[in-house]
Amino acid sequence: MQFSNIGIIGAGTMGIGMCIDLAFHGMSSVLVDISDDTLESAKAEITKIVRFAPLLDKTLPKMDSDNVLNKIKFTTNIEDVAECEFIVENVTENWGIKETVYKQLSKICNAEACFAVNTSCISITKVGSVTERPDKVIGIHFMNPVYLKKSVEVIKGFHTSEETINTTQCFLKQLNKEAIIVNDLPGFVSNRISHLFMNEAAFVVQDGVAKPSQVDEIFKKCFNHKMGPLETADLIGLDTVVNSLDILYESYQDPKFRCCPLLRKMVDAKLLGKKSGKGFYTY
Numbered sequence: 071m072q073f074s075n076i077g078i079i080g081a082g083t084m085g086i087g088m089c090i091d092l093a094f095h096g097m098s099s100v101l102v103d104i105s106d107d108t109l110e111s112a113k114a115e116i117t118k119i120v121r122f123a124p125l126l127d128k129t130l131p132k133m134d135s136d137n138v139l140n141k142i143k144f145t146t147n148i149e150d151v152a153e154c155e156f157i158v159e160n161v162t163e164n165w166g167i168k169e170t171v172y173k174q175l176s177k178i179c180n181a182e183a184c185f186a187v188n189t190s191c192i193s194i195t196k197v198g199s200v201t202e203r204p205d206k207v208i209g210i211h212f213m214n215p216v217y218l219k220k221s222v223e224v225i226k227g228f229h230t231s232e233e234t235i236n237t238t239q240c241f242l243k244q245l246n247k248e249a250i251i252v253n254d255l256p257g258f259v260s261n262r263i264s265h266l267f268m269n270e271a272a273f274v275v276q277d278g279v280a281k282p283s284q285v286d287e288i289f290k291k292c293f294n295h296k297m298g299p300l301e302t303a304d305l306i307g308l309d310t311v312v313n314s315l316d317i318l319y320e321s322y323q324d325p326k327f328r329c330c331p332l333l334r335k336m337v338d339a340k341l342l343g344k345k346s347g348k349g350f351y352t353y
């Protein structure tokens with residue numbers, strides 16, 4: 071099975087990374103977002119990333135940014151994905167927003183198309199329940215930045231079929247990515263654990279125990295982690311981290327997932343991390 075044209079919903083951090091990675095692997099995409107302004111920003115960001123990405127990883131192709139942009143159809147009309155063979159949804163981490171999108175996709179897309187949910191925490195079984203094809207709904211938790219990461223967490227929903235898992239494996243093989251397949255509960259493996267980490271790091275800063283750089287240095291220099299928890303939170307986007315913590319808290323009804331007030335305050339102040347130019351660090 072060879073894929074050539076993929077539907078990408080959401081032109082934020084992950085949607086942009088997806089379209090670049092698809093182009094690097096010879097695939098086209100239809101990129102959907104809700105406003106022309108967002109799509110224009112996405113074009114500018116893609117142009118920038120395509121220029122510097124091969125400097126970060128020598129194995130990435132050196133492509134002309136126009137050639138990459140020509141492989142992407144930018145649109146605000148979700149019906150443009152009707153003919154796509156496979157859909158990767160990357161909209162805001164908010165159940166109401168995702169639910170509306172999946173109800174639309176369920177009606178628009180051809181019956182054979184699989185829906186890959188790129189979510190940090192939302193249950194794949196819950197997403198499947200609002201479509202008419204829960205057997206074709208699967209979680210692919212891509213890592214950020216998508217074009218640099220060689221492995222992904224794949225999540226089987228309650229009704230996800232073996233056929234959908236095989237189709238997903240073929241898709242990921244074409245992107246040269248390894249799948250680590252796990253079962254479905256909110257946050258899966260990666261974010262159920264990592265969000266506790268990032269949240270507690272924010273509490274440490276809020277409580278005046280250490281500065282952000284000291285927290286991250288301890289993880290990098292003492293534990294040999296590549297990145298510290300607060301750098302990671304900035305890279306993900308603090309709004310996405312807060313939304314994910316809220317989903318984990320609501321899903322498990324466990325106080326261990328209560329969101330640090332400092333994180334919420336930073337989001338209210340529009341300090342969203344790397345994507346807004348300021349978070350725990352300035353970019």
Ligand SMILES: NC(=O)c1ccc[n+]([C@@H]2O[C@H](COP(=O)([O-])OP(=O)(O)OC[C@H]3O[C@@H](n4cnc5c(N)ncnc54)[C@H](O)[C@@H]3O)[C@@H](O)[C@H]2O)c1
Pocket residue numbers: 079080081082083084085102103104105108159160161162163164167171188189190191211212213214305306307310314
């Ligand atoms: N940022 C990360 O590191 C990361 C990693 C893995 C997974 N995720 C998950 O991927 C998803 C996207 O995350 P992100 O960081 O790209 O978020 P983001 O906030 O950067 O982008 C989300 C985009 O979705 C768009 N959108 C909202 N409603 C829409 C609709 N109805 N139709 C089309 N587009 C719509 C928004 O305009 C925005 O451009 C989230 O579910 C997140 O949890 C994020």
